[in-house]
Amino acid sequence: MQHSAFYISDGTAITAEVVGHAILSQFPLEFTHTTVPFVENLSLAEQVKEQINSCYKTTGTAPFIFYTFVDLQIMDVIQKSAGICFDVLNPFTSQVAAVTGVKPEAKLHRTHSINVNSYDFRIDAINYALANDDGVTTQNYQDADVILVGVSRSGKTPTSLYLAMQYGIKAANYPFINEDMDNLKLPPEMKQYKNKIFGLTIDANRLSAIRNERLANSRYASIRQCRMELKEVELLYRKEKLPFINSTHYSVEEISARIISDMKLERHKY
Amino acid sequence: MQHSAFYISDGTAITAEVVGHAILSQFPLEFTHTTVPFVENLSLAEQVKEQINSCYKTTGTAPFIFYTFVDLQIMDVIQKSAGICFDVLNPFTSQVAAVTGVKPEAKLHRTHSINVNSYDFRIDAINYALANDDGVTTQNYQDADVILVGVSRSGKTPTSLYLAMQYGIKAANYPFINEDMDNLKLPPEMKQYKNKIFGLTIDANRLSAIRNERLANSRYASIRQCRMELKEVELLYRKEKLPFINSTHYSVEEISARIISDMKLERHKY
Numbered sequence: 001m002q003h004s005a006f007y008i009s010d011g012t013a014i015t016a017e018v019v020g021h022a023i024l025s026q027f028p029l030e031f032t033h034t035t036v037p038f039v040e041n042l043s044l045a046e047q048v049k050e051q052i053n054s055c056y057k058t059t060g061t062a063p064f065i066f067y068t069f070v071d072l073q074i075m076d077v078i079q080k081s082a083g084i085c086f087d088v089l090n091p092f093t094s095q096v097a098a099v100t101g102v103k104p105e106a107k108l109h110r111t112h113s114i115n116v117n118s119y120d121f122r123i124d125a126i127n128y129a130l131a132n133d134d135g136v137t138t139q140n141y142q143d144a145d146v147i148l149v150g151v152s153r154s155g156k157t158p159t160s161l162y163l164a165m166q167y168g169i170k171a172a173n174y175p176f177i178n179e180d181m182d183n184l185k186l187p188p189e190m191k192q193y194k195n196k197i198f199g200l201t202i203d204a205n206r207l208s209a210i211r212n213e214r215l216a217n218s219r220y221a222s223i224r225q226c227r228m229e230l231k232e233v234e235l236l237y238r239k240e241k242l243p244f245i246n247s248t249h250y251s252v253e254e255i256s257a258r259i260i261s262d263m264k265l266e267r268h269k270y
Numbered sequence: 271m272q273h274s275a276f277y278i279s280d281g282t283a284i285t286a287e288v289v290g291h292a293i294l295s296q297f298p299l300e301f302t303h304t305t306v307p308f309v310e311n312l313s314l315a316e317q318v319k320e321q322i323n324s325c326y327k328t329t330g331t332a333p334f335i336f337y338t339f340v341d342l343q344i345m346d347v348i349q350k351s352a353g354i355c356f357d358v359l360n361p362f363t364s365q366v367a368a369v370t371g372v373k374p375e376a377k378l379h380r381t382h383s384i385n386v387n388s389y390d391f392r393i394d395a396i397n398y399a400l401a402n403d404d405g406v407t408t409q410n411y412q413d414a415d416v417i418l419v420g421v422s423r424s425g426k427t428p429t430s431l432y433l434a435m436q437y438g439i440k441a442a443n444y445p446f447i448n449e450d451m452d453n454l455k456l457p458p459e460m461k462q463y464k465n466k467i468f469g470l471t472i473d474a475n476r477l478s479a480i481r482n483e484r485l486a487n488s489r490y491a492s493i494r495q496c497r498m499e500l501k502e503v504e505l506l507y508r509k510e511k512l513p514f515i516n517s518t519h520y521s522v523e524e525i526s527a528r529i530i531s532d533m534k535l536e537r538h539k540y
Contacts, residue, residue: 165432
């Protein structure tokens with residue numbers, strides 16, 4: 001049986017995607033996924049309805065349809081498709097309206113649009129992460145919300161960018177390299193910002209595999225070198241009592257959520 | 271009246287945040303937001319329950335609680351708090367189970383964790399975006415899914431990074447600078463990849479404001495210079511029949527969703 005899922009909206013469809021994905025990932029089933037954003041008029045809605053119906057005909061199974069719509073006429077077209085429909089916000093929205101006595105406002109692009117309170121924070125933080133990536137400068141730590149440290153390819157850069165992009169958090173990052181290992185210590189410029197430092201570590205096998213993709217069969221990628229570097233940085237984290245996380249089995253989302261939680265950082269999201 | 275919202279999970283709480291935020295942003299009300307990820311045991315759950323109850327006492331208004339839990343005992347503690355509880359996935363999960371005849375599997379960190387199908391795509395794409403940012407090289411366009419072009423500070427870099435981070439899409443980006451403007455054309459290295467090019471533009475006033483934050487009172491930031499550059503790139507987009515978007519009123523999420531939709535790019539998300 002071929003299962004299918006559609007994520008549809010008159011906006012970006014990001015909310016429909018996140019909710020639908022979270023629901024379906026609980027099931028040990030394979031799905032084909034189709035996202036259709038910006039279904040902004042009835043003619044587009046009719047096209048999507050046809051697409052859903054044709055998917056049903058081809059696969060013999062009714063697709064799951066996750067959607068958010070501001071325009072109720074457009075929603076109505078989709079609801080008349082052959083799909084099994086999930087209006088992912090509606091049950092909760094009605095309840096909030098009942099409790100607060102306030103009506104929801106039908107406003108397009110309300111969720112993933114430019115929010116005056118957080119958007120500039122996010123763009124500033126992305127620029128900060130790029131300008132302070134990989135130890136390229138150590139002069140801007142006074143502006144950092146957090147300083148990530150770790151060996152090369154332990155996940156510092158993607159994590160810095162995720163913290164910036166999603167939460168407007170300014171993360172600098174600094175790599176410990178082979179030449180530091182003989183007498184590993186925190187760089188002097190970092191000392192006064194010690195309370196901002198968060199360490200990353202990773203299993204040696206995984207690190208070696210990642211480094212081999214970058215520089216195959218190098219000393220840099222050898223399991224021996226990876227083990228040595230990781231042992232040294234973990235010793236440093238313990239000696240300096242720095243908070244740290246082993247990133248091996250965690251995604252950037254999970255690492256970031258841990259860092260925000262452990263370091264009590266403020267999310268600039270709303 | 272002071273309204274409050276909590277986003278709680280035994281995982282990252284990202285799903286609870288996205289859903290809760292999407293629901294509350296429909297209401298013309300102010301909320302204070304608190305996210306509590308990794309509530310992984312009963313003792314932590316009791317602490318969060320106390321936090322919710324104390325928020326109720328202080329504000330006099332029952333907070334809204336949006337949550338996803340794999341562990342039902344932990345969920346039970348939160349449900350006994352004074353908050354108004356929303357189990358954001360549950361109604362839909364039950365329905366999918368009923369339709370498919372398949373039981374959901376209680377698995378922690380299922381949503382925002384490392385997914386073998388998409389995670390390496392995303393990290394590779396982030397590395398690609400960084401290595402091919404701002405026209406630093408034009409040698410890797412054969413690997414690009416999309417090549418963003420536009421004047422300096424029109425949103426190319428954040429958009430490239432968002433496409434990589436969220437969807438594993440490889441986006442290079444290339445800036446048109448003042449020196450290009452006399453006889454603006456596509457760089458020769460780009461010609462054979464013309465079908466991958468997507469243009470960004472922006473209102474001159476907004477561009478001038480952004481550039482002034484970077485280099486105040488410079489020629490680069492002057493409204494005259496911004497107008498001239500934007501006129502030239504928009505002429506080029508039209509002459510070369512390139513798809514483009516004016517980013518002024520759009521977030522990176524919206525710009526990215528438009529690009530994926532217009533360029534028919536594949537999302538590596540699941």
